[in-house]
Amino acid sequence: MRDYISLFLISILYLIIESTIMPSVPLPDVLLIIVFYIAAKKPSTAGVFVCFAMGYLEDILIGGVIGSTSFSFMAVFVAVYLLTKRLHFNAPAVRALTALCLASMKVFLIYAIMTSINSDLWLSSVTLVQVVLTAVFAPFVMNLLERLESHVSTHAFER
Amino acid sequence: MNAFIRKNHIIIISGLLALFSLHLALTDTSVGERGYVIKRLLAVTLTPLQNSILSIYRTGSGAVDNYVAVVGTKKENERYRKALVAMAGENQRLKEELKLSGRLKELLQYKEQSALKTTSAGIIAYNTAKWTSTAVINKGSADGLESNMAVLSPTGIVGRIIEVTPSTATVLLNTDPRSNIESMVERTRVKAIAEGNGKGMIVLKYVRELDDVRAGDKVITSGFSGLFPKGLIIGEVTTVKKGRDNFFNYIEVTPQVDFKSIEDVLVVLKPSGTKQ
Numbered sequence: 001m002r003d004y005i006s007l008f009l010i011s012i013l014y015l016i017i018e019s020t021i022m023p024s025v026p027l028p029d030v031l032l033i034i035v036f037y038i039a040a041k042k043p044s045t046a047g048v049f050v051c052f053a054m055g056y057l058e059d060i061l062i063g064g065v066i067g068s069t070s071f072s073f074m075a076v077f078v079a080v081y082l083l084t085k086r087l088h089f090n091a092p093a094v095r096a097l098t099a100l101c102l103a104s105m106k107v108f109l110i111y112a113i114m115t116s117i118n119s120d121l122w123l124s125s126v127t128l129v130q131v132v133l134t135a136v137f138a139p140f141v142m143n144l145l146e147r148l149e150s151h152v153s154t155h156a157f158e159r
Numbered sequence: 160m161n162a163f164i165r166k167n168h169i170i171i172i173s174g175l176l177a178l179f180s181l182h183l184a185l186t187d188t189s190v191g192e193r194g195y196v197i198k199r200l201l202a203v204t205l206t207p208l209q210n211s212i213l214s215i216y217r218t219g220s221g222a223v224d225n226y227v228a229v230v231g232t233k234k235e236n237e238r239y240r241k242a243l244v245a246m247a248g249e250n251q252r253l254k255e256e257l258k259l260s261g262r263l264k265e266l267l268q269y270k271e272q273s274a275l276k277t278t279s280a281g282i283i284a285y286n287t288a289k290w291t292s293t294a295v296i297n298k299g300s301a302d303g304l305e306s307n308m309a310v311l312s313p314t315g316i317v318g319r320i321i322e323v324t325p326s327t328a329t330v331l332l333n334t335d336p337r338s339n340i341e342s343m344v345e346r347t348r349v350k351a352i353a354e355g356n357g358k359g360m361i362v363l364k365y366v367r368e369l370d371d372v373r374a375g376d377k378v379i380t381s382g383f384s385g386l387f388p389k390g391l392i393i394g395e396v397t398t399v400k401k402g403r404d405n406f407f408n409y410i411e412v413t414p415q416v417d418f419k420s421i422e423d424v425l426v427v428l429k430p431s432g433t434k435q
Contacts, residue, residue: 016205016284019295020213023285043169052176060201062286063293063321063329065337067183074177078170110290113184114336114357121336124358127290 003042004050006152007034007145011054015061026129028137029103031058035073036102036138037145039080040089051077065113072109076102092139099138103131206327209283210297222247262423265313275388277311277425278302283327287418292332292355294318296424301325307386309427315392315415316340316380317424330424333393334359334414341384342393345377353378353393353412361394363410370408372399378412388427 014030031054038047055070079102080089089095107127114121164171266279280302284295298304300323310317310330318338322329331338334355342353342363349370351363366372376396382389398411 012205016209016212019284019286020209021216023287045168045172048169048172048176052180055180057201061205062291063295063331064286064291065184067180067185068290071177071180071184074173074180078173078177081169081173113181114290116185117337122356122358126358 001046002152003149004038004046006148007038008050008054010034010148012057015058019061026126026133028133028141029106029130030137030141031055032073032076032103032106032134033099033138033141034145035076036080036089036095036099037142039077040084041146043077043081043084048074048077065117068110068113069106071113072106075109076106079105089142095139095142096135100131100135103134107131206283206295206297206324209295213283266423266425268313276428278304278428279423279425280304280328281423282421285418287332287334287359290336290357292318292335292338292359292418293321294330294332294418296328296330296426297326298426299324299326299328303428304328304426309387309391311391311425311427312416312421312423313425314417315394316387317416317418317421319386320426328426332418333361333416334418339364340387340393341381342378343381344372344396345379347371347376350381350383351378351410356411359414359418360397361412361414363396363412364407366408366410367406368401368408372396372408372410374399 011031011034018027035051035054038051051073052070055073056066058064058069059066080098083098087094087098089098107123111121111123263279278298280296280298282294283297286293294317296310304320304323306320306323308320310319316333318330318332318335320328321331332355333340333353334357336355336357338353338355340353341350343350344363344366347370349366349372351366353361354364356362361378363372363378374396378393378396380387380389380391380393392415394412394414396410397413398409400409402409
């Protein structure tokens with residue numbers, strides 16, 4: 001549980017830094033990578049609720065449509081959880097490629113929800129850059145999370 | 160049955176939460192009213208953190224810029240260098256004070272010229288890199304702010320308040336896809352709805368092909384909805400082309416306000432009567 005709390009706190013801190021210091025700079029979607037990490041490495045009921053809470057929090061903090069990010073995170077969680085039965089997400093290339101697919105999936109799902117509000121919505125180039133950045137940074141971020149977990153957790157997770 | 164649930168409980172819970180989220184998202188018609196308790200809680204706990212991070216960042220980035228400049232010119236004398244760094248820090252602080260004074264003077268001039276009753280506020284957070292375009296300002300219900308109040312800058316319209324906590328307020332910028340402002344073209348008085356398009360621009364909707372609108376035309380608020388006072392500048396028409404339906408034109412407007420550089424805003428204190 002301590003691992004989940006620390007991941008949740010990291011998410012809050014990241015969202016605050018993103019909105020105060022670098023509001024218009026495209027950054028990797030670290031929250032999505034955390035959801036990917038939880039679903040791949042430590043899937044549990046608590047993990048599902050933490051991912052949902054992270055999505056809900058992102059929607060509230062960015063003033064977005066409440067439910068849109070949490071919906072996409074739940075879809076991402078299920079997709080990764082089902083994939084873990086066939087794939088191992090240990091190789092950096094696999095992590096990067098999966099993150100690219102997951103970030104694209106998140107963009108598509110939120111775009112679908114947003115177009116129900118404004119049909120003339122454009123997909124901004126910033127969003128697409130963010131998808132690529134998420135894929136590039138996913139292996140590094142997941143590596144860092146594994147290291148962090150080994151510090152925080154009383155029993156480091158063994159895959 | 161029990162074995163099936165136990166085996167697939169993660170997928171079942173995820174599915175239920177996904178459905179709940181989808182329900183929230185698709186029925187979120189009144190912007191900013193959901194999650195009231197959590198929003199208040201976040202405002203109380205996170206606003207001081209946001210303020211601290213922002214002030215550390217502003218002070219730090221100014222000091223670093225000055226430090227780099229100083230290092231290049233005063234390599235040989237460590238003592239002088241240290242003194243200069245300290246002075247550069249002080250200089251940066253004074254420069255910031257001067258800039259703040261300039262911005263407040265500009266706001267004050269606008270406030271005095273305008274007949275509207277307004278209050279000034281500083282922006283403490285932005286969210287423009289994602290799907291939504293919102294900003295958080297450092298005044299809230301304790302300062303008399305309410306939902307649906309118009310937010311302005313001396314150059315034009317910024318947006319409207321969608322969420323208020325005692326110490327902060329969230330502003331829906333006019334480039335957000337959920338923003339729609341009753342507007343008109345200043346030159347020809349053609350009426351339209353100005354909506355954000357998600358890529359930092361505004362689209363003028365429901366302008367027929369036979370209406371006279373050209374690139375360079377100024378777009379202002381019409382004041383019809385009662386939400387925004389009449390005659391405030393929204394932006395300038397940059398693109399006019401045929402719409403996909405062959406009836407309405409597709410018109411793109413560049414916002415008058417530069418959201419990347421704005422730091423202070425004015426909130427029109429008289430609340431609107433109607434919601435959009």
